[in-house]
Amino acid sequence: MPVQGLNPIVLCLLAMWRILTPVLSHPKFNHCHQVHENAVCNNARLSSVPEGLPQTLEELHLNYNQIKTLHDKSLLPYPSLITLTLACNDLEKVQSKVFEDSKLLENLNFANNNIYIGYEETSVALRKLPGLRFLDLSENKLNDEMAFTLLHNLSTLEYLNLSGNLLQRLDETSFRDLHNLKELDLQRNIMFEIDSAFGGNPKLQRLNLAFNILPCLTDFHMTQLVVLNASYNYIEWFISRQDLNDTFKLETLDLSNNRLLFFPFLPSRSKLQNLYLSNNLLRFYEHYADNNTLQNSSTSVEFYNLKKHIKNVTVEIWDESLHGDISSLDTLDLRRNQVEYFPNGFIQKMPLLSRLRMSMNCLETLNLTSEQFFGSLYELDISNNRLNQISVDDESLTTLANLTYFNLSHNDLNELPVGLFSSLPRIHSVDLSYNSIGICQPDERNINASSSSSCLQWSNIDSLRQLYLKGCNLETVPNSAFTGLSLTHLELSDNPGIDVQNSLQCLSRTLQHLGLGNTQIQDIDLSRFQTLKSLNLSKNSLSHLPHSIHDTDLKVLDIRDNRLSTIPSDDAHSLASKLHLIFLTGNTFNCCQTQWFWTFEEARTMNMVGKSDIICEHQSMLHRVQDSHSLDCSDAEESIVWYILLLVPICLFLSGISIVVFLTLKPKILQISIKKKYLRPTPY
Secondary structure (H helix, E strand, O other): OHHHHHHHHHHHHHHHHHHHHHHHHOHHHHHOEEEOOEEEOOOOOOOOOOOOOOOOOOEEEOOOOOOOEEOOOOOOOOOOOOEEEOOOOOOOEEOOOOOOOOOOOOEEEOOOOOOOOOHHHHHHHHOOOOOOOEEEOOOOOOOHHHHHHHOOOOOOOOEEEOOOOOOOEEOOOOOOOOOOOOEEEOOOOOOOEEOOOOOOOOOOOEEEOOOOOOOEEEEEOOOOOOEEEOOOOOOOEEEEOOOOOOOEOOOEEEOOOOOOOOOOEOOOOEOOOEEEOOOOOOOOOHHHHHOHHHOOOOOEEEEEOOOOOOOEEEEEOOOHHHHOOOOOOOEEEOOOOOOOOOOOOOHHHOOOOOEEEOOOOOOOEEEHHHHOOOOOOOEEEOOOOOOOEEEOOHHHHHHOOOOOEEEOOOOOOOOEEOOOOOOOOOOOEEEOOOOOOEEOOOOOOOOOOOOEEOEEOOOOOOOOOEEEOOOOOOOEOOOOOOOOOOOOEEEOOOOOOOEOHHHHHHHOOOOOEEEOOOOOOOOOOOOOOOOOOEEEOOOOOOOOOOHHHHHOOOOEEEOOOOOOOOOOHHHHHHHHOOOOEEEOOOOEEEOOOOHHHHHHHHOOOOEEEOHHHOEEEEOOEEEEHHHHHHOOOHHHHHHHHHHHHHHHHHHHHHHHHHHHHHHHHOHHHHHHHHHHHOOOOOOO
16 A cells, blocks of 8 residues: 555656656756757857757857867767857867768857867868868967968868967968968968968958068069958068059058058059058158259169069169059058158049048148149048148139048148138038137138138038137137037137137037037036037036036036036936036045935946046045045034034133233223222212
């Protein structure tokens, strides 16, 4: 009977065992998130490929796990696999037979592992993938020999990433088996030589050589290449082969952050659209041709071993043909170089140029008439140069009809052509910051638009939306200065003493950003500025916020470097309900009045930039506001009461002493006063 009584319990336990057994046998399956035929098992602390996933699986992501060896037969349950990623696993070895049944695998990611340890066996495994197209071996500590071994006979490969390894020197054997390669990433290695490394890759279109130590790129003849990134190297010379009749397909060439001394010797036939040359030592040398002071100096350069069939080539350093074909150029970036002028006809060679970036060079003059810019130009940045003169005529202003962005900030300009901006029908943004150019009074008019003036009129420029006049030594702004404008951005900071209250009211319906930092402003009426989103009031010695701020819909407020000691509770709640960013550093707040800080801290949509650097003062010591809750502010409140209690008896005591001393020195006064009050004659 007892045995029979246990039968139901045993049956229940057996049923539970059958349910739990498959779950317990494959606990790692629960760490994978499945969507259709994809399984994502990242950050699951797996030490091997999980089992129990569908056999029809096409993508398996195992990134950020603890798989050190990819064992044979670990992929056997997934014959339909197309994509496998094992990035960041400390993977050391892939066994040779692991891919025997993965005939459909095309994409393989082994990034950020230790493949260098078992690279030989891994190479055998890779050769058994007949359709491999994408391979990522970045950051695996691979040297030249290891990379060559791993890539042997991978003829189907189209994309290869070898960035972040230890490659030093490439030659014609490095990628000779990769006949279908279209994109190659070699950035962040330590390569100093790439001699004929890409001769066996006729389909290569995108090549990234950034962040290496290449000293030069000579004999460039990769006509099929579309994008070449060789930025952040030590390149002094870029020389393309000039004797080829084929048109180069190169569209983007990035040689920024190198040591270029000369403008690159571009192909004589090309489709180049984007040329990035910023942060080099580049300049033009055309004026040396007629410079008598350099008679004993060489005006030519010899290039040795450019091609195998000639010994050297001698060229004149100002030869215009060296610039190559730049007729298709759309963007030319020459920022942070040493350019003093443009060679004759240089700008005319670029009829499609739309962006010219020339900031941080050595230009002293700009003659828009002689340079003959084309109508395609819509961005012109000549900021941070030495410009002291700009020359134009009516025809050149007409040519610049499509110019939208014009930056002349940080130059030495004291005068500008009167119609320089008002004659540009599509001008959208103008930056004249840190030049000594004023704003004209209404009666200061010049008939000739090309004549120069120390002030400009900005009214009635229909297309203008952004105007930056920061640090222009402005003192007086006429009330009608911005009449007829629809500005969204106006920057007037760093103009101490400027009075703009009346001139801004005409912008109340359109203005979104207003900069008034370091203007000595103490109050401003913003109640009508319903579209204002960003306000800069930094460096103004403000002791309180303008009340009209609460009538706006501000999202960004900069009140750094003022004299704020606290922010009233009502103001704090009002700002916290609408602001997204607030800048408060540089003020010394009262540590015992920091409720505003916690109001801002609790606001979910608000961010106090640099909140750990916001300071307050307590008992002549500075603290971080976010630590002010640990300070004892009760002493500060009670000390006033104690001071009063101590001072009252002291004052009474001193007063009594003074009276006694006075009466001691003048006793007759007391006697006389007593006689007058009490000793009166008695009537009979």
